[in-house]
Amino acid sequence: MKIRLVQNGVFTAVDDISETQIPPTDGFYWIDADVDDLVVLQPLFGIHDLAVEDCLTEEEQRPKLEVYESHYFLVINSIRFDDEEIFLRALNIFLGRHYLITVTRQKINELRAIKPVLWEQEVNTADRLMYHLVDLVVDNYFLVGDRIEARIEQLEENILMNTKKTHLNEIISLRSEILWLKKVLGPQRDVIAILNKKDLRLIDDQLQKYFVDIHENAVKIYETFETYRDLMANLREAYQSSVANRANEIMRVFTALTTIFMPLTFITGVYGMNFDYIPGMHDSYGSVILLIIMVGLGFGMFYFFRKKDWL
Structure with a gap:
């Protein structure tokens, strides 16, 4: 567990977690924790039992926003594309008035990439940190989408040039991953829409308007993967046509x-x-x-x- 005092984008390490109970005169506390650290964090910050249960479950979490009396609980899914395989990793965020807690099971790239953003933007409030985190997570879907599109184009070229039986397995596998992602992108898009439309007292009114841009990007991503699904259907037809022509x-x-x-x-x-x-x-x-x-x-x-x- 890493505890930092963030003041205008500048990090100061904090050794004693009890210091986070008192709001700082300037800035906020960012606690980057593992799921095992919830044993310590729950009583200190009054984290709801249901939120802790969601963090501890090993099943894939559906993106959602829970509003509690002293904090908000946000779940969004970070995406990775390694060795031609797509992974989703849950990023659990607890937003309080003077603190932000991120809880993860695996390493998430966005948590490392956020540091220069905080420095550049001179972030001084917890809600702005949450905004930039969500923005980075959503933007990363575009990068993965570009790689998936390149894979589809390469697969199409291979099918047209020299059709092989293995191509059908690749089509089925990639199509399944795209359909699986679409099931996640829908709820995630809706959650981001709530961050913009719902009255949330822990998020500044002016900052809340910026979630409109993130929501638009989330909609674009959803529509992009919808297009990919159609492309995979066309690719399968091309494969079957190529096999028939070869026969x-x-x-x-x-x-x-x-x-x-x-x-x-x-x-x-x-x-x-x-x-x-x-x-x-x-x-x-x-x-x-x-x-x-x-x-x-x-x-x-x-x-x-x-x-x-x-x-």
Whole structure:
């Protein structure tokens, strides 16, 4: 657990957590904690039991905002895209009048990226820190969206150039991840809308208006992933069409080869019959002439099929 006194974007480490019980004359306290630290934090800050239970659960948390008497409890999901796999990590935020507590299970990049923002913006209140955190989390979805779009384009190019069976598994896997994300983005968009519209006394009225921009970005992200879902459906159709076309090409080649060998098979069948007299049977050059005729016939039919673009 890290305790910092933030004054105009400047951090000062605090060793004794009991100091956070008294509002500072300037700035606010930022406590960055793990879920295990809630045992200490709950009695000190009067954190509601239901909020603690939500933080401790190992299941994926639905984004939400809970308003309690002395603090707010906000849950939003940070996104990561590592090794072609998407991860969501819950960021639990407790907002008080003079403090902000962030509780996470895993490391979240936005918590590290927020420090230069606080310095640059000279953040001096807890509600502004929460605003910048939410803004960073939402903006990161755009970066992940760009990588997903690039992956879709690469997959489309691979399918068109050389269709493989593994492409179908990639399509199904990516489509499932996109649908899963859409289920999260909807509630997260609605929560951010509440931060703008609901009367929240712990958030400054002027600052609250800025959540409109974050909400617009959240809506854009939701619509973007809706587009990705449609693209995946088109990609699956392209895969199936490519497989069908490839099968047709193979069948066309086989049909042409069968057609070429039909007259050759007829000739060998005639000369394989047990008759006493067959033209050229007793000629010393009969077999050579017959082979030349068969080879010429085969190449002639092959040339004819290529000219008609059947092969």
